[in-house]
Amino acid sequence: MIEPTLTNSVTSDDPVYFIADAHLGSESLSAERAKADELIALARALRSTCSCLYLVGDIFDFWFEYPYPTRTGHETVLEELASLAGSGTAVHFLGGNHDYWAGRRLAALAGAEIHRRPIEAVHFGRRLFIAHGDGLPEGDVGYRALRLIIRSPLAIAGFSLIPPRAGAAIARWTSGLSEVTEERIDDAVPPMLDFMRSKLSEGFDAVIVGHVHHQLRRDWDEGTGIIVGDWMTQRAVVELGASGFRTLQWTDSELRERKQD
Numbered sequence: 530m531i532e533p534t535l536t537n538s539v540t541s542d543d544p545v546y547f548i549a550d551a552h553l554g555s556e557s558l559s560a561e562r563a564k565a566d567e568l569i570a571l572a573r574a575l576r577s578t579c580s581c582l583y584l585v586g587d588i589f590d591f592w593f594e595y596p597y598p599t600r601t602g603h604e605t606v607l608e609e610l611a612s613l614a615g616s617g618t619a620v621h622f623l624g625g626n627h628d629y630w631a632g633r634r635l636a637a638l639a640g641a642e643i644h645r646r647p648i649e650a651v652h653f654g655r656r657l658f659i660a661h662g663d664g665l666p667e668g669d670v671g672y673r674a675l676r677l678i679i680r681s682p683l684a685i686a687g688f689s690l691i692p693p694r695a696g697a698a699i700a701r702w703t704s705g706l707s708e709v710t711e712e713r714i715d716d717a718v719p720p721m722l723d724f725m726r727s728k729l730s731e732g733f734d735a736v737i738v739g740h741v742h743h744q745l746r747r748d749w750d751e752g753t754g755i756i757v758g759d760w761m762t763q764r765a766v767v768e769l770g771a772s773g774f775r776t777l778q779w780t781d782s783e784l785r786e787r788k789q790d
């Protein structure tokens with residue numbers, strides 16, 4: 530059983546927001562610019578209206594903390610997140626399977642609290658279980674084995690000896706192996722729904738995950754399950770306010786209700 534880390538619960542009337550799977554650094558230069566510019570615009574729009582921003586994993590297609598200074602290539606986004614944090618928004622970063630190696634350096638650059646495990650938080654009286662979602666459904670056994678290797682200290686030590694440019698090339702290659710397709714999304718949704726219901730049965734009021742790249746909300750008797758959807762292709766955003774959850778999309782420089790597929 531996965532025990533979530535309990536975060537400090539924020540008592541505020543301002544809504545809480547969730548985004549996931551921007552995979553910054555994975556696409557063409559123009560796609561990358563659009564993703565980053567719009568993410569920066571969102572962060573600016575959220576300033577002073579958002580008590581808490583959860584980055585629910587795979588915001589970066591690749592993140593590694595070398596033991597010496599390197600350019601991240603994501604300076605503008607990081608600066609904007611840091612100013613959002615500076616304005617009083619609590620920024621929580623959950624490591625995904627692509628950016629699990631995020632640590633102290635990212636925390637300092639983005640003003641974010643870094644989590645390498647699922648977290649539990651309470652907002653608007655609801656007990657939330659928040660996780661990126663990789664390897665959580667029970668069926669994901671092969672991937673779980675791979676993840677154990679990715680997360681081993683020895684593998685991390687080995688990777689830090691590779692020059693950053695070569696390291697990034699290896700990361701791009703492994704990233705291509707896990708490319709998102711419609712078929713993979715269809716396969717991933719049912720076990721994720723099962724997983725969410727099992728967490729709800731443990732007493733959570735809502736379960737929020739990313740990873741699947743498809744925005745989805747299910748309301749069951751025992752609670753709400755939400756897959757945030759991705760920033761990469763959908764600019765998906767989820768809001769939790771006093772009146773409950775809203776599935777949104779950043780489009781034409783504002784947040785709008787997003788029709789469920």
Ligand SMILES: [Mn+2]
Pocket residue numbers: 586587625626627661663739740741
């Ligand atoms: Mn993922």
